[in-house]
Amino acid sequence: MKEALRVVGRGLITLLVASFVIYLALSLAPGDPATALAGNRATPEQVETLRQELGLDRPVVVRYAAWLAASLHGDLGRSLQFRQDTASLIEPRLGVTFLLVGYAFLLILVFGIGLGLLPSVRSWLSWPVVVVTALGISIPAFVAAMILIQVFALNLGWFPVLGTSNGDLRDQLWHLTLPAIALAISWVAYVGQITRASVREQAGKEHVDTARGRGLAPRAIFSKHVLRNAAIPIITISGLALAALVAGSIVVETAFGIGGIGSLLVTSVLAKDYDVVLAISMIFVLAFVVATTVADLALVALDPRLRSKMSA
Amino acid sequence: MSTLATAPHEWSVGTLLRRLDPVLTVVTVVLVALVVVAICAPFLAPYPPEQIDLLDANQAPSAAHLLGTDSLGRDILSRLIYGARLTFLGPTLIILLATIAGVSLTISSVWIGGTYDRIVSRALDILFAIPGILVAVIAVAIIGPGLIAPVIALSLAYTPYLARVLRSVAMRERHLAYIEAGTLMGLSGWAIGWRHLVPNVMPMVRAQAALAFGAALVDLAAVSYIGLGVQSPIPEWGVMVAEGQAALLNGYPWQAISAGIAIVVVVLLVNVAGERLALRLERPR
Amino acid sequence: MTETLLELQHTGLDIPVGGRLLPVVHDVTLTIARGESVGLVGESGSGKSMTARTIMRLTRHDWRPRGAVRFAGEDVLAMGSRRLRQLRGAEIGMIYQDPRAHTNPVRTNGDSLLEGMLAAGVPRQEATERALGLLASVGIPDGVRRMAQYPHQLSGGLLQRIMIAAAMSMQPQLLIADEPTTALDVTTQEEVMAIIGEQRTERGLSLLVITHDLDLAAAVTDRIAVMYAGAVLEVAPSRSLHREARHPYTVALMTSRPALGSRRRIQTIPGRPVSAFEVGEGCVFAARCPFAVDHCRTERPELREVDGHQVACHRIDEIGDEIDALRGEL
Numbered sequence: 001m002k003e004a005l006r007v008v009g010r011g012l013i014t015l016l017v018a019s020f021v022i023y024l025a026l027s028l029a030p031g032d033p034a035t036a037l038a039g040n041r042a043t044p045e046q047v048e049t050l051r052q053e054l055g056l057d058r059p060v061v062v063r064y065a066a067w068l069a070a071s072l073h074g075d076l077g078r079s080l081q082f083r084q085d086t087a088s089l090i091e092p093r094l095g096v097t098f099l100l101v102g103y104a105f106l107l108i109l110v111f112g113i114g115l116g117l118l119p120s121v122r123s124w125l126s127w128p129v130v131v132v133t134a135l136g137i138s139i140p141a142f143v144a145a146m147i148l149i150q151v152f153a154l155n156l157g158w159f160p161v162l163g164t165s166n167g168d169l170r171d172q173l174w175h176l177t178l179p180a181i182a183l184a185i186s187w188v189a190y191v192g193q194i195t196r197a198s199v200r201e202q203a204g205k206e207h208v209d210t211a212r213g214r215g216l217a218p219r220a221i222f223s224k225h226v227l228r229n230a231a232i233p234i235i236t237i238s239g240l241a242l243a244a245l246v247a248g249s250i251v252v253e254t255a256f257g258i259g260g261i262g263s264l265l266v267t268s269v270l271a272k273d274y275d276v277v278l279a280i281s282m283i284f285v286l287a288f289v290v291a292t293t294v295a296d297l298a299l300v301a302l303d304p305r306l307r308s309k310m311s312a
Numbered sequence: 313m314s315t316l317a318t319a320p321h322e323w324s325v326g327t328l329l330r331r332l333d334p335v336l337t338v339v340t341v342v343l344v345a346l347v348v349v350a351i352c353a354p355f356l357a358p359y360p361p362e363q364i365d366l367l368d369a370n371q372a373p374s375a376a377h378l379l380g381t382d383s384l385g386r387d388i389l390s391r392l393i394y395g396a397r398l399t400f401l402g403p404t405l406i407i408l409l410a411t412i413a414g415v416s417l418t419i420s421s422v423w424i425g426g427t428y429d430r431i432v433s434r435a436l437d438i439l440f441a442i443p444g445i446l447v448a449v450i451a452v453a454i455i456g457p458g459l460i461a462p463v464i465a466l467s468l469a470y471t472p473y474l475a476r477v478l479r480s481v482a483m484r485e486r487h488l489a490y491i492e493a494g495t496l497m498g499l500s501g502w503a504i505g506w507r508h509l510v511p512n513v514m515p516m517v518r519a520q521a522a523l524a525f526g527a528a529l530v531d532l533a534a535v536s537y538i539g540l541g542v543q544s545p546i547p548e549w550g551v552m553v554a555e556g557q558a559a560l561l562n563g564y565p566w567q568a569i570s571a572g573i574a575i576v577v578v579v580l581l582v583n584v585a586g587e588r589l590a591l592r593l594e595r596p597r
Numbered sequence: 598m599t600e601t602l603l604e605l606q607h608t609g610l611d612i613p614v615g616g617r618l619l620p621v622v623h624d625v626t627l628t629i630a631r632g633e634s635v636g637l638v639g640e641s642g643s644g645k646s647m648t649a650r651t652i653m654r655l656t657r658h659d660w661r662p663r664g665a666v667r668f669a670g671e672d673v674l675a676m677g678s679r680r681l682r683q684l685r686g687a688e689i690g691m692i693y694q695d696p697r698a699h700t701n702p703v704r705t706n707g708d709s710l711l712e713g714m715l716a717a718g719v720p721r722q723e724a725t726e727r728a729l730g731l732l733a734s735v736g737i738p739d740g741v742r743r744m745a746q747y748p749h750q751l752s753g754g755l756l757q758r759i760m761i762a763a764a765m766s767m768q769p770q771l772l773i774a775d776e777p778t779t780a781l782d783v784t785t786q787e788e789v790m791a792i793i794g795e796q797r798t799e800r801g802l803s804l805l806v807i808t809h810d811l812d813l814a815a816a817v818t819d820r821i822a823v824m825y826a827g828a829v830l831e832v833a834p835s836r837s838l839h840r841e842a843r844h845p846y847t848v849a850l851m852t853s854r855p856a857l858g859s860r861r862r863i864q865t866i867p868g869r870p871v872s873a874f875e876v877g878e879g880c881v882f883a884a885r886c887p888f889a890v891d892h893c894r895t896e897r898p899e900l901r902e903v904d905g906h907q908v909a910c911h912r913i914d915e916i917g918d919e920i921d922a923l924r925g926e927l
Contacts, residue, residue: 017438022450029454134587138580140530142537142553143572149557150565161561206698209655214713214763215686218678224712225701232703247443254538255557266538269453277453284446304703304747 003300003307011293018285023064026278071282077275081268086275090261090283097253097260099172101245101287103180104187108241112188113234116195120203120222129196136189141248144182145255152178162257179256183248187241194237198230205229232303239295243288336588339581346578350396359387361394361547370564380566383559388552388567392574395547399575402463403528407521409467410528414474415517419510422482433479436472444469444531452540459542462535469531470524477520481513515593522586526579533575549575602669602803603629603652603771609663609827610644610651618661619874621647623827623881625664626900629771634797634804636814636835639824640870645807646694648824649773652805653689654681669770686713690764692793694776696756700748706756707744710763717767724766731762734799735792754785758792765796771803772796778813790817811854815839823847826881827873829900832907840924843908845916846882848923880911888916 042050055063070076076086115133119126153161159178202208203226211221249262257263261280268276300306349356358378365385373380379388417436421429444466451465452458535541536550544551549571556568610622622644629635639645649655651662654673666673668684676684693699700709707728714724725744732740735758748756757777764772774793778786794817797804808814814821815835822832823844831844842848849866868885879894880886886893893911900907903914910916 014438018442021438022442025450025454134583135576135580138526138576138583140534140575140579142534142550143575146553146557146560146565146568146572150560150569154561154563154565206693206695207701210691210693210699210709210760211701211712213653213655213685213691214716215682215684215767216712216716217682220712220716224704224708229701229703244443247445250445250449251534251538265449266540269449269540270457272453274453277450281446281450285442288443302703304705305749 004297007293007296007300011289011296015286015289018289019068019282020064022281022285023067023278024060026274026281027060027063029272029274067278071279076279079268079273079276081271081273081276086279089276090264090279093259093261093264094283096172096176096258097246097249097262100176100179100183100249100252100258100260101242103173103176104184104245104248105238105242107180107184108187108191108245109238111184112191112238112241113195115188115192116197116199116234119196120199120226126196129192133189133193133196137186137193139185139189141182141186141252142255144185145179145252148178148182149256176258179252179258182255183245183252187244191234191237191241195230195234198233199226202226202229232299235295235298235302239292239298242295243291246284246287246291333588333592336585336592339585339588343578343581343585346396347400349393350400353394353397357387357390357393359390361391362386362545363390370559370562373566379570380564382552382555382567383562383564388570391547391552391567392549392571395549395552395571396574398459398542398546398548399529399533399550399578402459402532403525405463406466406470406528406532407525409463410470410474410524411517411521413467413471414478415510415513417471418475418478418482419513422479436475439468440472440476442469444527445534448531448535449540452535457540457543462532462541466528466531470528473524474517474520478513478516481516485512515589519586519589519593522582522589526582526586529575529579529582600631601628602631602633603627603805604667605648605652605664606667607664608648608651608666610647610656611661611663612657613659613661614874620827621873622651623873623876624897625822625824625827625829627822627829627832629803629805631770631803632801633820634806634818636818636821637805637807637824637829638811638814638821639809641809642870642872643824644827644873645809645824646775647827649691649775649805649807652773653685653691655685655691682716686764686767686769687717688769689771689773690767690769691773691775692757692760692764692777695780696753696760697748697780699760700756702748704747705744706746706748706751706759709748710744710759710766713763713767727766728762731765732759734796735759735762735765736788737762752785753781754789757781757785757789761789761792761796765800768800769802771805773805773807775807776809777806779808779810793817811839811850823850826871826876828881828897828909830882830909832900834905837905841904841906842924843903843906843913843920844882844910845886845888845920845923848920852923880909888912888919 051057055066058066067077074087076090078084079086079089082089115129119129148159149161152158160175163175203222205225208221208225211225216224249260250265251262252258253260253263254266261283265277265280265284267273268280353361363386365381368377368381368385369383371377371381371385377387377389379392382388382391417432421432447469448462448465451461455461455464532541533548533550533553536548537554539554542548542551544555552571553568553575556565556571559565560568605625605627608622608625609620611618611620613619625644625648627635627637637645637648652666652668652673654662654676656662662674668688673681673684700706707725710728710732711721711724714727715721719727728744729740732738732743737743737755737758743751743755743759751759772793777793778789781789790813793804796802804818806814806818811821815838818835820832821835821838822829823838823846824830825846831838831842831847833841833843833847838847839851842851846866853865866885867887871881871884873881876884877894879892879896880889880898883889883893890912896911898909898911900909901913
């Protein structure tokens with residue numbers, strides 16, 4: 001319990017510092033929001049008044065604290081590009097991104113871990129799995145996107161080429177299938193590699209021989225002594241994978257023309273729409289910290305060595 | 313099985329060949345060849361990379377254009393060869409900067425220890441919590457599109473990654489006998505750090521740098537692909553995939569697919585090299 | 598003491614290395630009677646532990662055991678996987694050199710203690726009661742608390758006691774103790790050996806103690822088999838091995854040990870110890886043996902009876918005086 005609190009505390013501190021660093025970094029960006037907001041015909045005096053209204057004359061720490069307080073109340077500023085409230089701009093797109101990331105994460109868990117376990121079911125599959133995962137790791141999401149669109153959308157016509165659906169969940173998932181595969185592919189391979197390696201390592205451990213020497217059946221040995229122990233590194237990597245998928249949505253949403261927050265971030269950067277860039281960056285960092293913290297908590301639950309120190 | 317190992321004085325061409333990893337050798341030769349091709353682009357590329365020929369647009373591969381032409385009639389092979397330059401240069405700079413930063417930070421913090429070590433470690437942990445591509449996008453928001461912002465950003469993003477792997481090695485080496493002997497002989501911390509610690513962590517640095525190179529190449533090409541990195545019409549593989557995507561949707565997949573495969577092949581080669589270097593660390597000669 | 602429980606006849610083990618089968622055990626011939634305690638002694642790398650693994654068939658699928666291993670008359674090498682699982686644990690128990698490495702760190706001590714019994718179909722309630730009784734008998738009174746703890750919360754000595762309790766829980770007829778005290782500190786070593794001894798007398802257990810420590814073996818066993826480079830070279834009563842060693846290797850081994858209160862110089866065996874896969878056709882000790890002749894290098898000697906010892910040496914009848922002279926220095 002104490003260790004769990006420490007993990008959560010560490011996550012919160014990371015979140016706070018990382019968000020401040022991002023705020024600080026973006027405040028260094030050239031261009032003056034007040035000038036931009038006031039428009040071309042504003043006098044210097046008007047711009048100065050607006051600057052004071054926006055609080056731009058105050059130190060960055062104070063502005064950050066104000067931003068943090070406002071954002072906790074759901075006020076994320078205004079989008080210059082869309083002339084709209086940032087929160088209401090982001091909100092409808094958030095669901096699409098989370099659906100995409102969740103879909104890809106499911107693929108990673110099922111196919112990544114499944115791929116890594118194949119060699120322990122059929123030992124002749126070891127070599128093919130090594131080759132497939134080595135290749136898979138080397139395929140970037142945007143290259144996977146090209147190949148998937150060419151083969152499964154254009155040639156075979158099984159999936160739509162681009163865009164999202166406004167229909168029911170089934171239709172949405174159908175639209176998100178190719179993007180999720182593109183997003184997941186290198187991580188499926190990576191998780192597969194880690195799974196295979198840690199299962200192999202654990203299977204060679206001496207305590208597995210002890211279990212064999214006690215007359216346990218192979219199935220019981222595999223689940224209680226091999227898989228149980230291999231789960232620890234697999235969960236660490238899965239947590240990293242989930243975090244990386246969130247960032248990966250930037251690329252995949254652009255590739256497939258999906259209206260999530262990833263593609264919105266790209267257009268906002270190009271449009272110098274800083275409030276939106278700031279808000280989305282923070283959401284990504286939040287998702288990243290949450291994913292790694294949940295993985296750390298799972299580790300604490302799974303590994304007794306992390307929970308308690310020597311007491312004998 | 314140590315008895316099977318050859319004694320050091322029995323060196324010969326035979327043992328040398330056996331000690332060389334054939335896979336690593338082949339992969340290295342191919343990668344060096346690709347770098348040479350990129351450097352010699354003006355002599356090797358069949359066409360100037362920006363030579364537009366609208367009458368010859370969207371051609372399938374032929375004897376005149378081995379990989380076909382893009383929607384402006386530019387030769388895809390020539391653009392790939394020229395594009396290799398920035399595609400390789402970016403990650404090289406990133407890994408170079410990140411390695412220098414990672415090695416100096418790790419060695420100094422392991423050596424100095426105390427509060428400095430704690431602050432450096434926490435700072436790196438926090439940097440680790442921000443995904444590389446996001447750092448790159450934020451940097452572009454500040455500095456503007458191009459190669460410079462993402463290279464700086466990704467160097468920063470890869471520093472904690474390299475530092476983390478190094479830290480465990482450095483911690484281990486620090487307590488080994490030869491380092492302690494050096495301390496007893498009155499060598500200064502920095503002398504020991506740079507003269508003894510650094511050479512001993514170098515094999516690990518090489519392996520990790522190779523693995524990180526592949527990841528950096530992918531991240532950088534991705535930034536260019538989403539339009540925030542290298543800008544068209546400058547040839548670069550990420551840009552070529554992005555430009556090629558429009559053609560692909562119109563039924564001309566040559567550019568997107570060939571640039572995509574080029575990325576996959578190079579990343580695969582670099583990854584294999586990294587794995588092989590890491591493998592050598594596990595099985596010392 | 599006459600009924601044979603375990604019988605090894607020309608038992609060997611080949612392991613594939615880089616596409617070739619290499620022997621790690623050449624030739625072990627040994628019997629253990631019911632209730633008897635036998636020591637298997639040798640330098641590290643002599644194949645002791647691999648012999649133990651072969652007895653329990655704790656081998657990988659591509660390892661190739663040779664010869665015969667019979668347990669209560671039944672051929673262990675011919676057993677199917679189901680029969681083998683009954684043999685392991687329920688008939689032969691084993692404890693290991695490093696209890697920490699041999700215990701799963703993420704499962705509770707109770708899990709490790711009960712898993713054998715549960716696998717054999719003992720109800721959990723009964724298994725738990727039996728385990729608590731066993732823990733008390735190996736000197737762990739607060740069994741309930743210990744069973745809820747994890748291995749990292751226990752010292753090596755405590756962990757080894759739990760391993761002994763786990764091995765005893767299935768009421769085996771033979772206990773194989775593979776260097777049971779090497780990883781423990783000196784004071785715990787004695788306690789652990791005492792516990793093993795108690796269990797043996799209480800249950801009429803047969804014991805196979807594998808160790809590199811001649812004194813330890815002499816203290817807890819009836820007979821000792823001396824192993825070198827994958828082969829047993831001499832089997833002798835524990836009491837008389839020290840004074841009446843026959844085989845040139847055993848004698849050399851005796852004279853190479855320091856003894857308390859003795860002023861003689863320690864003799865070393867010339868040459869370096871070799872592994873089983875490095876020796877050729879002949880006697881495994883031929884390369885380092887001062888008495889070796891051509892015959893020794895071409896044909897492997899069998900164990901034969903000499904004055905109450907079993908000795909594997911071609912020249913044992915001819916070199917009696919030289920051996921006596923060597924031993925005289927003891």
